[in-house]
Amino acid sequence: MEQVAKRLGLSSKLEQVGLDSPNDVLIKTVGELQKLLNTNEAAILELFQAAAMELYPWKTKRQSINNTNSAETVPVDNEVIDRILGGGFPLGSVTEVVGESSSGKTQLCLQLCLSVQKPDIPCSGGAVYIHSEGQLPTVRLDQLAHAYGQKYNMDPNTLKRTIHTMHIKDREMQYRVLCYQLPVLLARRKNIRVVVIDSISAPYRGDNTVNNNDRFERINEICDIGSRLKRIAYEHNVAVVVINQVSDTVVTSTTSSDIIKNISNNRNGHGPPDELLASWMDFNLEGFDKSPLSVFWTSLTKKPVLGKSWATSVTTRIRLARSIMTDMARTRRALFVEFSPLVPRHGCEIVIDDVGVRGRVP
Template sequence: MSSIAANTWTRNILDRLDINPKVKCRAQKAGYVSAIRILGASQSELQHKLELSEFHIKNLTAAVASYALPKQETAWEMATQIEAKTHLTTGCPCLDVFLSGGVAVGGVTEVSGQSGSGKTQFGLQLALYAQLPRSLGGIAKGVAYICTESQFPVVRLQQMIGHMKLKYPQGPKSYTDNIFVHHVPDMDCLVDCVRYQLPALVSRHNVGLVVVDSVAAAFRVEEDSGEMNRSIPLQAMGYRLHHLAASYGLVVVTLNQVTAAMGTVSLYGIRGDVTPALGLSWANLITTRLMMTRTASYRPAIHGKMQLMHHGPHSSGKNVMEFNSAGSSRKLLAAEYNVSGGVSDISVMISDNKFHIRDKIYDSGAGGDPGCILGIV
């Protein structure tokens, strides 16, 4: 047995298990903290020492066995899962093309950016499009929206719902009935929500999209406790989100803040003085990162260039898309996408509230979709 495998069996694993806190506390107090100690004991011994019911003991041993002996998958099974993945439309044809169909089912997609760059707008738009039938790019499922920063933007949501009903009359009768909002004040509540409350909600109400707005707010208040203390629950939450996405076929989107960087940095082709919050501990847990920045407005038409460096299961790299909208009152956004494909350059021209990509024209003016990330947000 290798040293890594031996460590898995002999170290304290209770904090890594998704079990009832009471069971965890009893096992810790009785000294049953390692996989070899728990699985090496009989059920009657564990019931006697931990003073727990047969139901709780079976849950404990099952959780330990799953952790120590994870399910094995062949390369064929993994490739089949990748090919079978579906996508949720973003509501914008341009973004869907860049993301190879939209936001992928499975994995964790992050949307990071400065305040006012449109992150919450993007989350709300996904919450509405997720309820559309598959023929319209949706997944015909409910939405779990977890808020950590401020009140849920009900007014803006109602405005977008009014537009959705006009544009998609075949959509659900009530969009709000399928959006389940939960407010969490701190890191511990967020981790507990993802571990215990979210799985029950997903299975009970046919939820297909999970939005966390935002993941950084809950963990930033714990900065005084140290990076190491914060990284453990952060990783636990990330692993749990991945597990839920894979088990239930969820679209998981987390909104993230940015933090100041020393000097000017070049991140995935975008130069600036900010970088996504939570560092490498969180960056290593996400599968796709969308970056949004807010820049100055321009009155004349803007000519720019997009460099698409796609990243996915069959390639590596980043996809950077930068675009501007004409008019002094518009927000100019830059987004970075992490999707599958090759590397290419696309010329872009923005003029009269439209952006032109090669021979295609996508409307982003006032008459377009107010929920579109490329429009006026």
């Protein structure tokens, strides 16, 4: 971190504000560090990465990944999606799955908990599913387990029993489970390779705290959870997959009726405002013939909740998007690798049916 700080011209400023260690840096938010150090967001994010690398010694492992151009991954058992993801969900790091409701986040993660149990993959093992979004979708899990059982000649009941489930009731319980109980479980059950948290943001929903001290405490808690999940993923060599929700981006120049009209007939080339799609224009999206992003732009321009404080804890972000649900057209869905150190920004259209989530072949 010291070398990065010198290169960015922040060494003296870090000393002046008393940020003497990587941990001191990581417990701050991006906004707080921007004010303290009087620098831009890009420099702060680079400093965050350097602090995380120093606090958690992943350098040797990351060099090995770069040298082999591949990482050990847990596939989702679909050729198209696994290719987009570079083989699947990487072990030893935190992957965030974001998207609005009905985009397929839970479906994808349930499928991952089953596919990790296939005996023919190098990282075959069990899974943990920690859920806070109501009841566990047992009906859908039963359906997927039976489909997997028939496909690979495996007992559906054994598949379900190998997924350790736990229900989170509130924010306090989530912190206790993720920071204390989960490491103990992984130390005892060394065959576990996937940990799913569905969702990390649910316990904070409706928390409209206006007190600055309470808000600061919540930010520190989120950063602490993120740091601990990084350590858990690395030390136990598991794929930590965290589902996150999104919030709306306000667009004053376009009404909802305009959006539906543009997407349903797309006449005269009308579409979303350019500034909202600017960060997505470099994407190559498989499964389409023409103008693929216009179908999903309302999903793509929504922001993941918990803010930048949480985003610094994530190594890979996968975004699931869907078209607007109307009676005029069927709902379409897509999967995007928004950022990752292992694979380029890429995506594909997906379909969800009785056997799971599949990439749509053009």
